[in-house]
Structure formats: structure tokens, C-alpha cells
Amino acid sequence: MNFNEIFGTFGLQSTSFLFQLLIVLVKIAVVIAITMLHVAYATYFERKVIGHMQVRVGPMRVGPHGLLQPIADGVKLFFKEDIIPSNADRTVFQIAPLVAVFATLSSLAVIPFYDIFYIANINVGILYIFAMSSLGAYSLIMSGWASNSKYSFLGGLRSTAQVVSYEIAMAFSLVSIMLMAGSMNLIEIVQAQQQYWYGMYLIPQFVAYIVFLIAMLAETNRTPFDLPEAESELVAGYFVEYSGMRFALFFLGEYIGMIVMSSLAVVCFWGGWTVPPILLKFIPQLAIVPGIVWFILKVYFHIFLFYWIRATLPRYRYDKLMALGWKILIPVALANLVVTSIIKYIY
Amino acid sequence: MLPQIIFGYFAIVTIVLSLVIITRKNPVHSVLWMLVLFFHIAAIYLFLNAEFIAAVQVILYAGAVLVLFLFVIMMLNLKEELSSERFIGEWPIGVALGLSILLFIFFSIAKLAPGPLGKFTIELIQKETHTKAIGKVLYTEYILPFEVASLILLIAIVGAMVLAKKRT
Amino acid sequence: MTPGSYIPTEYFPVLVLILVSIAFGLGVILIGGLVRLKRPYKEKLTPYECGNPMVGAPREQFSVKFYIIAMLFVVFDVEAVFLYPWALVYEDIGLYALIAMILFIDILLAGYVYAWQKKAFDW
Numbered sequence: 001m002n003f004n005e006i007f008g009t010f011g012l013q014s015t016s017f018l019f020q021l022l023i024v025l026v027k028i029a030v031v032i033a034i035t036m037l038h039v040a041y042a043t044y045f046e047r048k049v050i051g052h053m054q055v056r057v058g059p060m061r062v063g064p065h066g067l068l069q070p071i072a073d074g075v076k077l078f079f080k081e082d083i084i085p086s087n088a089d090r091t092v093f094q095i096a097p098l099v100a101v102f103a104t105l106s107s108l109a110v111i112p113f114y115d116i117f118y119i120a121n122i123n124v125g126i127l128y129i130f131a132m133s134s135l136g137a138y139s140l141i142m143s144g145w146a147s148n149s150k151y152s153f154l155g156g157l158r159s160t161a162q163v164v165s166y167e168i169a170m171a172f173s174l175v176s177i178m179l180m181a182g183s184m185n186l187i188e189i190v191q192a193q194q195q196y197w198y199g200m201y202l203i204p205q206f207v208a209y210i211v212f213l214i215a216m217l218a219e220t221n222r223t224p225f226d227l228p229e230a231e232s233e234l235v236a237g238y239f240v241e242y243s244g245m246r247f248a249l250f251f252l253g254e255y256i257g258m259i260v261m262s263s264l265a266v267v268c269f270w271g272g273w274t275v276p277p278i279l280l281k282f283i284p285q286l287a288i289v290p291g292i293v294w295f296i297l298k299v300y301f302h303i304f305l306f307y308w309i310r311a312t313l314p315r316y317r318y319d320k321l322m323a324l325g326w327k328i329l330i331p332v333a334l335a336n337l338v339v340t341s342i343i344k345y346i347y
Numbered sequence: 348m349l350p351q352i353i354f355g356y357f358a359i360v361t362i363v364l365s366l367v368i369i370t371r372k373n374p375v376h377s378v379l380w381m382l383v384l385f386f387h388i389a390a391i392y393l394f395l396n397a398e399f400i401a402a403v404q405v406i407l408y409a410g411a412v413l414v415l416f417l418f419v420i421m422m423l424n425l426k427e428e429l430s431s432e433r434f435i436g437e438w439p440i441g442v443a444l445g446l447s448i449l450l451f452i453f454f455s456i457a458k459l460a461p462g463p464l465g466k467f468t469i470e471l472i473q474k475e476t477h478t479k480a481i482g483k484v485l486y487t488e489y490i491l492p493f494e495v496a497s498l499i500l501l502i503a504i505v506g507a508m509v510l511a512k513k514r515t
Numbered sequence: 516m517t518p519g520s521y522i523p524t525e526y527f528p529v530l531v532l533i534l535v536s537i538a539f540g541l542g543v544i545l546i547g548g549l550v551r552l553k554r555p556y557k558e559k560l561t562p563y564e565c566g567n568p569m570v571g572a573p574r575e576q577f578s579v580k581f582y583i584i585a586m587l588f589v590v591f592d593v594e595a596v597f598l599y600p601w602a603l604v605y606e607d608i609g610l611y612a613l614i615a616m617i618l619f620i621d622i623l624l625a626g627y628v629y630a631w632q633k634k635a636f637d638w
Binding site: 020021024025027028032078079080081082083084085086087094097098101102105106108109110119120121122127128147148149150153154157160161164165167168171172175176178179182183184241244245246248249318319322323326327330331334337338341342344345 | 525526527528529531532533535536537539540541543544547548550551552553554555557559560561562577580581584585587588591592595598599602603605606609610613616617620624627631635636637638
């Protein structure tokens with residue numbers, strides 16, 4: 001039985017199969033290349049933005065205005081020794097950073113960057129992102145447990161509890177988006193927002209958006225919810241024992257997670273790659289700007305928001321963090337859902 | 348042919364992974380292998396045209412239940428667990444039980460006849476999307492089991508509180 | 516289509532990306548392994564504890580609170596899973612679905628209030 005016969009029975013000729021595989025691989029290569037470039041310079045912009053907000057200049061030494069700093073950092077991390085503590089669980093210790101990258105990188109599959117550019121168009125898009133981001137908890141708990149160090153273990157436990165708590169708030173806030181759009185397909189959600197003159201769910205679902213934003217910060221372990229890392233008490237939390245490239249993979253996971261969550265916010269609340277119809281009516285020239293530009297602008301606004309919040313807010317206390325997630329966000333998101341469904345019924 | 352090959356792959360990997368899970372000495376390793384297993388089970392659901400169930404399999408089992416397992420295992424004293432022998436003296440009884448269940452399955456498979464085809468054909472589910480097809484049935488025909496599920500969840504909350512709280 | 520002959524072709528790119536992202540992580544580590552230093556010695560491989568020798572066992576018993584949070588997470592995650600198909604078919608079923616879901620949420624709200632009363636959310 002040859003290749004053609006196996007696929008031929010399903011209308012898939014091997015040439016068309018290989019051609020499709022090639023298209024998918026090219027798309028993935030483009031997405032990963034852009035993501036990696038973004039991550040490298042996201043660290044640079046983070047240091048610059050926060051530096052200027054705190055009346056410093058940020059990195060200046062390597063290249064003009066420190067532009068080559070991320071490359072220097074990358075090269076340094078690449079050549080650093082990969083230390084595995086003697087009493088660590090070697091296999092789990094080595095796999096944990098791979099899980100961190102896997103969980104966030106594979107979430108990019110369903111993000112519609114543009115109406116004709118996405119890797120996969122599946123009906124359960126939001127659930128796929130939930131499923132993959134819930135895997136992120138494993139990298140935390142695995143690294144924390146396998147390092148066999150007090151700081152890692154505490155950091156891993158704390159961050160797992162934090163991530164799972166805020167996952168519920170995030171799920172509830174997005175259920176009201178599914179309710180409005182009547183779909184879980186991210187492309188259909190973007191298209192559903194076009195039927196309003198304001199072209200985004202941000203306005204009717206403002207409460208859900210705020211809940212989502214807070215949960216997004218907690219899910220990606222960013223300030224003010226960066227307790228798992230908590231430099232001052234836990235030195236670095238779950239990845240204190242990691243060095244070199246494995247340490248870099250945790251960072252990579254965190255920054256790709258920021259892109260995924262920002263993209264999800266843009267797709268679900270900001271209308272994705274579209275422009276509000278009302279704006280298009282008054283300024284028709286906007287229609288010539290390709291949608292991908294809007295998408296990137298909206299995503300970068302959210303990423304800037306991450307930096308802004310980090311430069312502004314102090315770290316939360318752990319008991320307050322849990323209280324915020326369970327006592328405020330979950331009831332607010334549920335109440336918003338019930339109110340949304342009642343209003344939707346009346347209409 | 349292709350669906351059979353794919354199903355064969357997932358079936359074999361599922362069985363092999365189950366064996367791997369029960370033979371690990373370290374319970375944490377068992378749980379992590381289980382994570383891989385759940386992904387394969389989700390893929391089987393995907394090939395059964397049940398994408399919602401596949402997503403739920405990963406969200407609930409891999410994302411929630413296994414995290415709980417890990418927490419429970421980490422609360423145990425693993426040092427004792429690792430040094431103690433996993434195969435206890437009663438293992439012949441276990442093997443006999445396992446073999447008899449295997450024989451039971453082997454003989455009952457021959458008697459197995461597929462039931463009549465239901466309303467939801469592959470084409471219908473593809474047209475309607477799987478999640479909507481489930482929803483339409485769950486919230487109309489099976490409304491009572493759905494409400495009973497909430498009671499079960501309520502009992503789970505109460506049980507968790509009662510078990511974990513100190514008596515004051 | 517006969518049952519059992521279905522192939523979810525729209526998930527094919529997802530599978531490819533999953534394989535690529537596993538290969539990416541492995542590749543970065545393995546290529547790095549060719550060039551990076553490897554000079555381990557005993558002190559370097561001890562767990563980090565701010566320079567002091569390690570005190571006590573690294574994996575100590577932890578607060579039961581984490582355990583309660585994990586259990587409540589399972590319960591509320593199941594609740595969220597029931598909400599997803601409901602949100603999608605709400606438009607088609609209407610008032611019936613609304614009442615059913617409000618009843619469902621109310622029953623769980625009782626459990627939520629109970630957990631709050633029992634100070635499960637206080638650290």
C-alpha cells in the first residue's frame with residue numbers, strides 16, 4: 001500500500017497533502033520567526049519603557065541606544081552552563097522549561113492575525129487556548145518540584161494555585177463573549193463584532209474586559225501578580241535553580257504567553273483586525289490600511305499596558321491575591337454573565 | 348484504511364502509556380505520563396468527531412484533575428513511597444483478576460453488535476458544530492441530569508471543605 | 516460518511532504546530548548543548564539557599580489551603596465547562612435555557628457562599 005492509496009481514498013492526493021503541509025509549515029515558520037523577533041525586542045522595550053518611566057535611560061551600552069542588547073543577552077544565555085542540581089529529579093527538571101514553551105507556543109495556532117492569515121481555523125478556538133494555557137501550570141509545578149529546593153517548591157506551589165484560581169475568572173469572563181457571539185471560533189467572534197456600529201465587544205462587555213485584563217496579568221505571572229517570582233522573598237521562585245538556555249525558555253514562555261493573552265484580548269474585546277464601522281464611515285481612507293496593522297497595533301497596546309502596570313504598581317500580597325481572584329473577580333464575572341444573558345433575552 | 352491506522356496508533360499508545368503509568372516507582376512521574384495519556388485520549392475523541400469533548404478532556408482532566416493529583420502526591424512523604432516495594436505479596440490475585448477481566452472482554456467483544464445509527468450523523472455535527480449539537484440536547488432533553496450535576500458539584504464543594512478543615 | 520471514517524482535517528495545522536513547538540524547545544536545548552560549557556563541581560550543584568548549607572528537607576509539608584484551592588478549582592472548572600455549550604445554544608433555546616442556567620448557577624452559588632463562610636478563600 002503506497003502513500004497515494006492511503007490518502008487517495010479520502011480525496012487527498014499525496015501531492016496536495018504535501019503541498020498543504022508545506023503551506024502550513026511556511027505559515028508556522030513566519031509566525032514563529034516574528035514571535036521570536038518580538039520576544040527578543042520585547043525585553044529591550046520593557047527595559048527601555050520602564051527605564052524612562054522611572055527617569056532612567058535603560059540599556060545604552062551595546063549598540064546605538066542599546067539596540068543590540070537583546071542579541072547580546074541571547075548569545076550569553078546560549079553559551080551559559082546548564083546546571084542541574086545534584087539532588088534534582090533530572091528528567092522532570094529538564095522537561096519543565098520545554099513544557100513552558102510548548103504550552104504558550106502551541107496556543108498561537110488558533111489566533112487569527114488577519115482574516116486570511118491564521119494557522120488553524122477550528123470551532124473550539126477559545127477552548128483550545130484554555131486547554132493549552134492550563135498546561136502552563138505544569139511547567140510551574142514540575143520545575144518547582146523537580147528542583148528540590150525550598151524556594152522553587154514554594155514558588156511552584158504558589159504560582160500553580162494562583163494560575164488555576166485566575167483561570168476560572170478568565171473562563172467566566174470569556175463565556176459572556178461566547179454568549180454575545182454565539183460561537184467559540186475566534187474568527188467568527190471577530191466577525192460577529194462587526195454588526196455593531198462600534199465594532200468591538202469592549203463597550204458592552206467592559207466589566208468582562210476588566211476581569212479578563214486582571215486575570216491575564218495573573219495568568220502570565222506579571223506584576224502586580226508576580227508572586228511566584230517574587231525576587232525579594234523567593235529569589236526567583238520556581239526557576240531559581242535554572243540557568244542558561246533552560247532559564248531562557250521560561251522567559252520565552254512568559255513573553256509568548258503575553259502575546260497570546262494580548263491577542264486573545266484583542267480578538268475577543270477589540271475586534272481583532274477590524275476597524276469600528278463608525279470610524280470607517282467618517283474616515284473611509286482607513287480601509288486601505290491592511291488589517292494586520294490594526295491587529296499588531298492593538299496587541300502592542302496591550303503589551304505596553306503590561307509594561308506600564310509593571311512600572312506603576314507594587315507587588316500584591318498573596319492572601320490579597322487569592323481574595324481578589326475568588327471573592328471579587330469570580331462573582332463579578334458570573335454576575336456579568338447573568339446580566340448579559342438577561343439583556344440578550346430581552347432583545 | 349487511514350482511520351484504522353490512526354486509531355491503531357492511539358489505541359496501542361494508550362495501552363502502553365497506561366502500563367508505563369502503573370509501573371513507575373515515583374508517583375509524580377506516573378502523573379506526568381498520565382498527562383501524555385490524556386492528550387492521546389483527547390485525540391481519539393477528536394477522531395470521533397467530538398471536538399468539544401476533546402477540549403474538555405484536556406481542560407478538565409489534564410488541566411484540573413491532574414493538578415489536584417499532583418498536589419495530593421506532593422503532600423505525601425515521597426521518600427517512604429520511593430523506598431517501599433510497589434508490588435505487594437498479593438500480586439498473584441491481582442494478575443488472576445486482570446486475566447479474568449481480559450477473558451471476559453475477549454468473549455463479550457464477539458457478541459457486540461453496533462446499535463442503530465442515531466440522529467447525529469457526521470455531516471449533521473459538522474454542519475452544526477459539535478458544541479452546539481451537545482448544547483441543544485443537553486439543555487432540552489437532558490435538563491434534569493444537568494441540574495443534578497450542579498447538586499453533585501455542590502456536594503463536592505461541601506465535601507472538600509469538610510475534609511480539609513480542622514474541627515474547631 | 517460512515518461512522519469511524521472521519522478525519523478532522525482542520526486540526527492538522529494544530530498538530531503540526533504542536534510538533535514544531537516540541538521540536539523547537541528540544542532543538543534549542545540540544546544545539547546549545549554542543550557549544551556550552553560544562554564544568555560542574557559539588558558546590559555548584561547544591562540547591563540555592565542564599566549561600567548557606569541547606570537546612571531541613573526541601574519539599575516540606577505545605578498548607579492545606581493549596582489543596583482546598585485545587586479542589587474548588589476542579590468544581591468551578593466543571594461549572595465553566597457546562598457554561599460553554601450553554602452560551603452557544605442560548606440564542607436557539609431562549610428562556611428555557613436561561614432559567615435552567617440560573618438554577619444551575621444558584622445551586623453552585625450556595626456552595627460558593629458556604630466555602631466563603633468556611634474561610635476557604637482567606638489565606
